Amino acid sequence: MRMFGRDTELKDLAALVDGPGDRSGILIEGEPGIGKSALVDEAVAAAAIAGLRALRTAGAETEHGLAYAGLQRLLYPLRRGFDALPARQFDALSAALGTSETDGEPSLHLVALAALTLLSDTAAERPLLVVAEDVHWLDPASAEVLAFVARRIDSEPVAVLATLRAGTSSPLRAAGLTLLPLGPLSDDDAAALLGSVARDLPDPVRRRVLAEAHGNPLALTELPTAAADLTDPTSTLPLTERLERAFSARGAALPGRTRAALLVAALDDGDSIIEILSAAKVLLGSEVDAEILEPAVTARLIDIDAGTVTFRHPLIRSALASAAPPVNAGARTGRSPDRSPTSRIGRCGTVRREPTEPTKRWPPRSRRRPSGPSIGVARSPRWNGPRPSATTPRGARIACCAPPNWPSTTAAGTGPNSWSAPRTHSPSPPRRTPPRTGCSAGSRTECAKVLRVSAS
Numbered sequence: 101m102r103m104f105g106r107d108t109e110l111k112d113l114a115a116l117v118d119g120p121g122d123r124s125g126i127l128i129e130g131e132p133g134i135g136k137s138a139l140v141d142e143a144v145a146a147a148a149i150a151g152l153r154a155l156r157t158a159g160a161e162t163e164h165g166l167a168y169a170g171l172q173r174l175l176y177p178l179r180r181g182f183d184a185l186p187a188r189q190f191d192a193l194s195a196a197l198g199t200s201e202t203d204g205e206p207s208l209h210l211v212a213l214a215a216l217t218l219l220s221d222t223a224a225e226r227p228l229l230v231v232a233e234d235v236h237w238l239d240p241a242s243a244e245v246l247a248f249v250a251r252r253i254d255s256e257p258v259a260v261l262a263t264l265r266a267g268t269s270s271p272l273r274a275a276g277l278t279l280l281p282l283g284p285l286s287d288d289d290a291a292a293l294l295g296s297v298a299r300d301l302p303d304p305v306r307r308r309v310l311a312e313a314h315g316n317p318l319a320l321t322e323l324p325t326a327a328a329d330l331t332d333p334t335s336t337l338p339l340t341e342r343l344e345r346a347f348s349a350r351g352a353a354l355p356g357r358t359r360a361a362l363l364v365a366a367l368d369d370g371d372s373i374i375e376i377l378s379a380a381k382v383l384l385g386s387e388v389d390a391e392i393l394e395p396a397v398t399a400r401l402i403d404i405d406a407g408t409v410t411f412r413h414p415l416i417r418s419a420l421a422s423a424a425p426p427v428n429a430g431a432r433t434g435r436s437p438d439r440s441p442t443s444r445i446g447r448c449g450t451v452r453r454e455p456t457e458p459t460k461r462w463p464p465r466s467r468r469r470p471s472g473p474s475i476g477v478a479r480s481p482r483w484n485g486p487r488p489s490a491t492t493p494r495g496a497r498i499a500c501c502a503p504p505n506w507p508s509t510t511a512a513g514t515g516p517n518s519w520s521a522p523r524t525h526s527p528s529p530p531r532r533t534p535p536r537t538g539c540s541a542g543s544r545t546e547c548a549k550v551l552r553v554s555a556s
């Protein structure tokens with residue numbers, strides 16, 4: 101694979117593998133698809149040339165609850181060296197990795213000491229590069245052990261290289277590793293990368309992909325595939341499954357009510373917090389204030405500023421809208437539900453603002469700072485704290501586009517996966533009030549009814 105840009109980062113990584121005893125390591129932090137693994141691969145290749153042995157592990161969502169699963173993956177190639185460990189460390193490590201009959205929980209401290217001894221002894225023969233990818237998904241015990249090791253290898257020929265998604269946490273953050281925040285590619289590098297993967301894109305689509313991708317290499321490589329069949333360059337770009345998964349994952353971990361408000365924000369073409377809160381109120385059937393969005397700010401999905409809600413990446417917005425449960429209109433027509441944000445909005449009538457430029461839609465409308473006036477809600481230039489307004493026509497319209505089984509399943513759920521698995525009804529969904537009379541199926545006719553009611 102040809103790398104575009106990243107000269108500074110590659111220099112830092114080259115320095116790390118050239119002198120693994122000089123510092124404990126590097127923690128690369130960045131949004132999904134920004135190129136963390138690509139840099140790791142470059143570092144591992146450089147390490148091989150420099151004569152280092154690389155040991156690798158990676159956090160996996162499915163193994164987050166399995167204690168020491170990440171450590172097991174890292175140390176498995178060294179299992180023949182376990183016998184040389186001091187007896188108590190051997191017992192603890194064997195118990196942790198399930199290679200002994202020992203009952204009971206091993207001491208985390210002893211397991212960490214064993215890992216440190218093993219890695220240091222191995223590195224005495226040949227310097228080591230310890231790679232831990234996606235450490236936000238590592239099981240907590242493995243993450244603690246790696247952090248313990250990272251804090252003690254300054255003088256050893258061992259370097260740690262870890263990756264972490266932005267907005268997530270891990271004990272590796274406080275382990276003395278040098279933080280390497282990975283931002284978007286420069287405009288030139290992004291254009292060069294896009295040119296290398298999709299040479300013949302029509303110019304409007306090319307510009308659209310560049311604007312939507314925001315310098316994210318995954319988006320630059322995946323969006324052209326999704327855009328291949330696009331006949332109307334102004335319509336919403338469909339996401340590939342990988343993009344949708346990457347950018348919606350953090351939304352799934354939020355509280356149900358926050359997810360509901362976030363879905364409303366994703367479906368809304370505007371950014372007024374007052375509008376979003378009023379739509380969330382309709383959707384949830386109860387009063388809401390700005391605190392409902394706080395977890396999404398903490399998770400670095402959105403920013404709230406001066407009365408507006410801004411998604412930190414356009415793809416977060418698209419992915420959240422796409423990953424939410426589909427509007428169920430297909431059940432009536434016999435067609436399968438369409439998950440695209442375009443169809444979701446289109447089915448409910450126009451939730452978009454009145455266009456200020458009626459014909460020219462290129463360059464694409466910014467998803468961040470729309471300029472048109474808000475519909476039905478007075479805009480406040482300075483918003484200072486919670487101020488949910490009464491239901492507005494526009495709020496009702498936005499809420500109407502949300503799936504009909506909200507909030508009874510998804511929005512009310514608190515489990516991490518209820519964002520993506522809302523279609524089975526929970527045993528006894530606690531519905532507070534019937535919030536959206538007239539738009540239970542999200543159909544155009546029923547939404548129109550809501551609009552007439554709320555406009556009167």
Ligand SMILES: Nc1ncnc2c1ncn2[C@@H]1O[C@H](COP(=O)(O)OP(=O)(O)OP(=O)(O)O)[C@@H](O)[C@H]1O
Binds near residue numbers: 102133136137318
């Ligand atoms: N600088 C680059 N030049 C060319 N291609 C790149 C560059 N960086 C990343 N890519 C490509 O972009 C895609 C996404 O990159 P990568 O998998 O490294 O992202 P990531 O940050 O590890 O994502 P995730 O958080 O999902 O693990 C990959 O196909 C990768 O090969």
Ligand SMILES: [Mg+2]
Binds near residue numbers: 136137138233263
């Ligand atoms: Mg990766």
